[in-house]
Amino acid sequence: MGLRRVAIVGAGLTKFMRRAQETPKELAYEAAKLALDSCGLRLKDIDSVTIGTAPDAFDGVHRKGEFLADGSGGFGKPTMRHYVGGGTGCFSPTHGWFHVASGMFDTCLVVAEEKMSCAFPHPAGAFLTIFDHTTEQPLYPTLIWIFAMEMNRYMNTYGIPKELIAKVSVKNKGNALDHPAAQVAEKITVEDVLNSEVMAYPVNRLDISPVSDGAAAIVLAAEHVAERITDKPIWIDGMGWNLETSYWCTRDLAYPDYVEKAARMAYKMAGITEPHRQIDIAEPYDPFSYKELHHMEGLLLCGKGEAPQLLADGVTERTGRLPCCPSGGAMGVGNPIAATGLMKVIEIFLQLREEAGARQVPGKPRTGIAQAWGDLMQVGTVVVMRR
Amino acid sequence: MELKKEMLRGTQLSESDFRAGKVITTDWKPELHYAWDNGVGIGYYLAQLKAGKITASFCNKCNRIMLPPRAFCELCFKPTDGWVDVLDTGTINTFSVSLVDWAARRIKKGERPHTPAVIEIDGASPGHGMLHLIGEIDPYEIKIGMRVKAVWKKPEERTGSITDILYFKPIREPKASRKK
Amino acid sequence: MKNKVSIAGVGVSGFKALTSDLSYRELVFDAAVKAYLDAGIEHHEIEGFVTTAEDLQEGYSIADEYTPDQLGAVLKPCYTVSGDFLHSIASAAMMIQAGLFDIVAVECLSKASNMLTLPDLAAFAMDPTFNRPLNFSEHVVAGLEMSRFLFETGNTVEQAACVVVQNKANALLNPHACFGAKITVEDVLCSEPVSYPIRRLNVAQSADGAVVIVLASEKAVSRLSCKPIFIKGIGWSTDAPSLESREWGSAEYGYAATQIAYKNAGISCPAKEIQLAEVNDEYGYKELMHIESLGLCRRGESGELYQTGFFAPKGQLPVNVSGGMLGIGNLYDANGGALLSELIIQLRGLAGQRQVQNVKTGVALSWRGVPSSSGVCAVLTNEG
Numbered sequence: 001m002g003l004r005r006v007a008i009v010g011a012g013l014t015k016f017m018r019r020a021q022e023t024p025k026e027l028a029y030e031a032a033k034l035a036l037d038s039c040g041l042r043l044k045d046i047d048s049v050t051i052g053t054a055p056d057a058f059d060g061v062h063r064k065g066e067f068l069a070d071g072s073g074g075f076g077k078p079t080m081r082h083y084v085g086g087g088t089g090c091f092s093p094t095h096g097w098f099h100v101a102s103g104m105f106d107t108c109l110v111v112a113e114e115k116m117s118c119a120f121p122h123p124a125g126a127f128l129t130i131f132d133h134t135t136e137q138p139l140y141p142t143l144i145w146i147f148a149m150e151m152n153r154y155m156n157t158y159g160i161p162k163e164l165i166a167k168v169s170v171k172n173k174g175n176a177l178d179h180p181a182a183q184v185a186e187k188i189t190v191e192d193v194l195n196s197e198v199m200a201y202p203v204n205r206l207d208i209s210p211v212s213d214g215a216a217a218i219v220l221a222a223e224h225v226a227e228r229i230t231d232k233p234i235w236i237d238g239m240g241w242n243l244e245t246s247y248w249c250t251r252d253l254a255y256p257d258y259v260e261k262a263a264r265m266a267y268k269m270a271g272i273t274e275p276h277r278q279i280d281i282a283e284p285y286d287p288f289s290y291k292e293l294h295h296m297e298g299l300l301l302c303g304k305g306e307a308p309q310l311l312a313d314g315v316t317e318r319t320g321r322l323p324c325c326p327s328g329g330a331m332g333v334g335n336p337i338a339a340t341g342l343m344k345v346i347e348i349f350l351q352l353r354e355e356a357g358a359r360q361v362p363g364k365p366r367t368g369i370a371q372a373w374g375d376l377m378q379v380g381t382v383v384v385m386r387r
Numbered sequence: 388m389e390l391k392k393e394m395l396r397g398t399q400l401s402e403s404d405f406r407a408g409k410v411i412t413t414d415w416k417p418e419l420h421y422a423w424d425n426g427v428g429i430g431y432y433l434a435q436l437k438a439g440k441i442t443a444s445f446c447n448k449c450n451r452i453m454l455p456p457r458a459f460c461e462l463c464f465k466p467t468d469g470w471v472d473v474l475d476t477g478t479i480n481t482f483s484v485s486l487v488d489w490a491a492r493r494i495k496k497g498e499r500p501h502t503p504a505v506i507e508i509d510g511a512s513p514g515h516g517m518l519h520l521i522g523e524i525d526p527y528e529i530k531i532g533m534r535v536k537a538v539w540k541k542p543e544e545r546t547g548s549i550t551d552i553l554y555f556k557p558i559r560e561p562k563a564s565r566k567k
Numbered sequence: 568m569k570n571k572v573s574i575a576g577v578g579v580s581g582f583k584a585l586t587s588d589l590s591y592r593e594l595v596f597d598a599a600v601k602a603y604l605d606a607g608i609e610h611h612e613i614e615g616f617v618t619t620a621e622d623l624q625e626g627y628s629i630a631d632e633y634t635p636d637q638l639g640a641v642l643k644p645c646y647t648v649s650g651d652f653l654h655s656i657a658s659a660a661m662m663i664q665a666g667l668f669d670i671v672a673v674e675c676l677s678k679a680s681n682m683l684t685l686p687d688l689a690a691f692a693m694d695p696t697f698n699r700p701l702n703f704s705e706h707v708v709a710g711l712e713m714s715r716f717l718f719e720t721g722n723t724v725e726q727a728a729c730v731v732v733q734n735k736a737n738a739l740l741n742p743h744a745c746f747g748a749k750i751t752v753e754d755v756l757c758s759e760p761v762s763y764p765i766r767r768l769n770v771a772q773s774a775d776g777a778v779v780i781v782l783a784s785e786k787a788v789s790r791l792s793c794k795p796i797f798i799k800g801i802g803w804s805t806d807a808p809s810l811e812s813r814e815w816g817s818a819e820y821g822y823a824a825t826q827i828a829y830k831n832a833g834i835s836c837p838a839k840e841i842q843l844a845e846v847n848d849e850y851g852y853k854e855l856m857h858i859e860s861l862g863l864c865r866r867g868e869s870g871e872l873y874q875t876g877f878f879a880p881k882g883q884l885p886v887n888v889s890g891g892m893l894g895i896g897n898l899y900d901a902n903g904g905a906l907l908s909e910l911i912i913q914l915r916g917l918a919g920q921r922q923v924q925n926v927k928t929g930v931a932l933s934w935r936g937v938p939s940s941s942g943v944c945a946v947l948t949n950e951g
Contacts, residue, residue: 013390015397021410022398023696030396038388055628060415062623062692065649066939069805076823079805079941080658081649083620085629091646098658101665103570104831120414124491129628133421134429135455136518138550140489145503148483156481156531180392200485200501201527214397243616243635243645245461249505249516250453253481261642346390355389375632415699417691420683421626426590459596461636464610 006100007226007233008093008218008385010039011346016183016214016334019117024059025071028113031215031339032073035109039219039229046219047105049074051081052092052112054337054374057126060118072111072217084241085130086287086374087381088112089216089341094239094383096220106222113215114336123211130376132246144208148200150253150377151290155202157254158305160293162202166193167311168289169206169331175318176328178358181343183334184210193289207289212334216342218349232353237367238270238384248376259298259373259380266369267300270384275300279384280365281351282322283344285372286329295371296324298380323361326351341372345383352387428457431470437547439539443473443511454511473510475537476558480505480516484526502526506535506555522554534558570664573795574947575783576606577911579904581776582895583745585680591625595637595676595777602672602779603639607792610639613781614668617659618647619675619900623688626681638674638779650803651933652778652903653943657801659782669787673780677898679773693938698810703762705937706770710762712815713852717764719816719867720859724764726870727852728755731768733873734848734887737880738894740921743905746772747894755851771849774896778904780911796914799928799946800834802827806940813940818853820942821860821932828930828944829862837862838884841946843913843929845906848891849936857932858886861944885923888913903933903943914949 012034014020014027022030028051036042051072056064065081072079082088082095089112096110116123127143154160167190176185188206196205226233240262244251251257263275272278284295293307301322302310310316316324327333327347330340348368350356371382404410425433428444432455435442444456444467451460452471459466482504486494494500505516521529522538535555545551578601580594589597603610616638620630627633631647638645648655652675659671682688689705717723729752738747750768758768788795804823807813825837834840844861848854855869863884864872872878878886889895889909898905910929912918927950934942 011390013395015395015399017397017399019400019402019405020397021400022396027397034390034394034396038390056622057628060417060691060695062688063621063649063935063939066692066805066808066935066941067694069808069941074805075807076804076819078803078824078827080654080803082658083629083647083649084631095646095658098661098665098667101667102661103664104661122491124487125489126628128489129626130632131518132633133423133626134425134433135549138548139503139518139520141503141518142485142487142489142491144487145483145485145501148485149481149503149505152483152531153481180390180395181397197486198484199487200483202483241644241646242642243631243640245636245641246633247453247455247461247636249518250514252514253505258642262644265644350390357389357391375629378632413696413700415691415695418684418687419623419626419691421681422683423626423681424587424590424678426588426593428593429590457636458590458593459637461639461641464600464639 004101004103005223005235006097006220007235008349009221009226009229009233010035010041010219011349012038013181013216013343013346014214016181016212016336018183018211020115020213024068024113024115027115027213027215028068028071028111031217032109032111035217035219041219043073046073046107046109048099048108049077049079050095050099050108050110052088052338054085054088054114055126058114058116058119058123068113073109084374084379084381086337087372087379088338088374090345090370090372090381090383091241092342093218093236093345094241097236097239100220100222106225108220109217110220111217112338112342114339115213116211116336117213144200144203146377147288148203151202153253154290154294160308162194163190164308164312165290165293166190168286168292169193171317172286172325172329172331175326176332179328179333181333182328183212185328185332203288209287209330209335212336214334214336214339216339216346218342218346234349234352234385234387236383237386238266240265241381244378246376248378253377255304256294256298256380258378259295260300262380262382263299266382266384276302279367279369281326281348281361281368282324283327283347283370284324285341286325286331287335289331292325295373299371318361326359326361344370348385352385426458429455432456433547436551437545439542440472441475441508442470445469445471451512452510454508454515454517473508477506477508477535479531479533479535480507481531482521482529500526502529519552520554523556571785572660572663572798573783573788574780574911575788575791575793575795576602576781577908578602578605578779579743579908582743582774582898582905584774584896586775591676591678592637595674598777598779599638602781605793606781613670613672615662615671616640616643616645617655617671617673618645619652619655620647621649621900623691624682624899638672651900651935651943653907653931653933653945654803656945657803657943660798660801663782663784669784671782673782675901675904676777677775677901679899680775685773689937694809706762706765708810708937709850710765713764715815716852716856721867722855722870725752726873727769727855728752729873730848730851730854731755731893733879734891734893737888738890741890741894744890744895745774746896747890765850769851771892771897774898776898776901778901778908794915796911797948797951799948800828800832801945803943808940810938818856818860820940821857824942824944825861828946832946834946838864841928841930842926843910843923844886845889845909846886846932847902847934848887848893849897851893853934854887854891861930861932880921888921888923899936906931906933907945910947914947
């Protein structure tokens with residue numbers, strides 16, 4: 001399928017921080033430069049650039065893609081910005097894939113950036129305006145409302161106690177201790193999570209990933225070019241994305257249909273018929289603790305309502321049968337929205353090449369997936385990678 | 388190539404750096420104002436809210452009664468076939484008790500937490516809900532599945548907005564009397 | 568272009584100064600219904616969707632959320648490109664060329680009338696550290712560019728005014744345009760100064776509207792009941808985003824985008840091989856810049872040729888027969904949609920009174936407006 005196979009040949013990230021001194025352009029540059037250096041390429045070897053970045057309201061620049069173009073290596077090049085809210089980071093490789101698989105370009109530099117700290121009084125405020133301006137905003141909703149309501153519905157539908165969900169925070173923040181970019185890595189316990197202040201029932205402070213600044217970048221190359229650059233190209237074998245209706249109050253929040261559809265699209269392309277058996281390692285999006293579980297089910301890695309038990313049984317630890325978020329995820333590394341998804345893609349890239357250092361999962365994983373989610377509990381984006 | 392900590396760039400600033408004036412900053416307050424055309428679907432919904440009614444639209448092809456009402460059915464991709472008033476009662480599908488506001492500020496001591504909910508409205512198709520607030524109940528007693536009814540603003544105070552409904556309150560069903 | 572991509576259907580809603588009767592959803596629904604009918608397909612046959620949106624133009628933090636319903640894209644692969652409509656077309660075309668989908672719908676929308684503080688929005692696009700504190704309007708940036716362009720090329724203020732006169736006259740024959748008018752060069756040169764040498768009549772006014780286009784692969788187009796228009800080539804480029812390090816005297820993004828598009832289209836002598844052009848002219852002088860970067864004449868000659876009627880509707884190489892942005896209205900990122908839909912109508916021979924004869928190949932060049940330096944060039948043909 002496709003005119004050509006496309007591989008990820010290089011990757012770079014910045015540290016993920018609460019407040020970076022670097023401007024958005026500088027963050028993008030640092031990630032892009034490291035990605036190029038990691039595979040020995042120069043900017044002139046790059047034929048095209050695609051930029052993934054989420055709400056302009058964070059960085060405080062309208063048409064943020066234009067602003068970031070030079071920092072992302074796009075000066076004088078075909079440069080475009082793609083956007084699916086929080087799902088952007090795991091759609092970025094797909095958008096880059098179009099550039100190369102179409103035959104138009106041999107290489108594509110994919111850059112994801114977010115500088116949330118610019119928004120005052122608090123970046124969370126930017127989420128007021130994701131709700132419908134006429135039927136919802138007059139009620140002054142917050143982002144936490146919608147996550148809390150989804151978490152409540154999920155817990156209620158399957159009878160999941162908070163203790164089981166809290167384990168995600170424990171696992172991921174612990175995993176992140178080995179991640180070089182990590183912002184909020186720490187060793188905590190389930191009790192710490194349950195005792196942390198309640199933000200919006202049933203969400204506690206330690207259930208939520210932080211506000212972050214950061215950038216990530218990968219280099220994509222067509223097969224004949226990839227094989228010259230590296231002896232460990234990681235192939236993008238499947239991709240999927242799916243957008244649900246904007247009328248979010250008509251959907252059962254207990255299960256993310258749109259993630260399942262995105263996953264099925266990606267799995268079909270990659271020839272995966274039994275995801276729970278054929279996938280060796282996964283990075284589901286975890287902006288809130290329960291989301292990792294919610295998404296594992298949407299990704300068909302287990303049945304509906306079963307993810308908490310897998311977690312409790314240790315299946316999703318790094319040493320388990322199906323490591324999930326070995327990076328530390330958004331919960332541990334940080335959540336600069338678009339860059340988070342790409343960070344997860346980079347984690348799978350490194351894991352499949354056995355270059356993940358202290359985070360390396362055993363067993364020489366061959367097939368990995370990264371997934372992100374976004375919009376109003378609306379979009380799922382999935383990438384399947386193989387060595 | 389393993390990505391090691393020393394290879395990753397990024398300079399962390401702290402809150403105290405800002406307060407101590409160690410960081411040069413630029414600020415800008417954008418004035419971004421909008422007046423959205425409500426159009427046919429939402430326009431009618433708001434006009435009906437002003438009249439004290441919740442109105443849905445229906446599609447004869449998929450047989451859904453949709454809330455909020457819309458001029459076209461997004462699944463059948465055709466104009467909707469008409470309007471129908473639904474009840475102002477419903478069932479709580481999910482809810483939360485929030486101690487932070489939209490700008491992430493904690494509520495003040497003694498202030499009632501915010502209690503948003505998705506309420507499936509009686510008369511609309513199953514699952515067709517509305518985001519609104521719950522009132523007249525201790526926040527920590529709200530349950531999924533609870534039956535609620537809209538509390539409206541006085542007619543002269545309504546403006547044609549979702550806030551013409553102040554909140555939804557629990558419907559206290561009369562208990563069946565026990566016979567010995 | 569390998570794996571030919573065709574335009575199978577087009578739907579236009581608008582363009583008008585106000586569209587108060589319809590919400591943004593309803594406006595796009597109208598364009599989508601027309602496009603799908605034109606292509607002879609049902610909405611569920613469309614495999615992928617690409618929408619064009621910028622958050623703050625729409626007034627949402629994530630405009631992508633509010634895109635699928637009105638396209639029939641619920642629970643389908645749908646994503647947003649934050650760029651001009653022609654960027655979305657390029658993105659969708661690559662998807663089809665890669666063999667992923669056979670039928671893709673591409674959308675753009677302008678509800679500029681709903682944005683009450685457009686100058687503030689333009690200021691918010693400027694660099695926060697170096698440019699915004701100077702508090703100048705976006706027209707200043709255009710004024711700087713117009714000055715330098717005229718200085719370097721020898722084109723004149725009067726010639727730029729001719730563009731305004733001609734495009735507004737052209738728009739009178741375009742039922743989709745709402746700013747058609749019969750004015751003179753004198754009217755333009757005497758209109759209220761905005762930012763030297765830009766005057767009020769040099770600047771396009773905003774408008775609302777939506778365009779939906781259905782793209783199809785070679786395989787799909789053969790079974791659809793449409794008269795396909797082929798995308799021969801498409802290219803895009805971004806020059807320096809910063810004002811301080813850009814080329815002011817020429818539209819570098821235009822040259823670069825055009826080079827890619829012509830290479831893919833196999834065009835080596837544009838002035839001979841192209842019969843029609845639609846370019847962004849939201850400031851009159853931009854049309855001259857864009858004509859030159861398309862290679863439709865030599866650098867510095869566009870103004871003089873313009874005055875001789877070379878680019879007039881009955882001239883040798885008609886440009887902006889639609890009326891351009893000056894005649895249609897500035898639709899912001901939907902401008903590419905207006906330009907492309909005109910080309911399609913012309914190439915299909917359905918432009919009525921404004922039909923250009925013997926049109927086989929047309930080119931569109933869009934630009935994202937101040938302060939951006941991004942543009943997209945698309946070459947279309949009706950010859951299979």
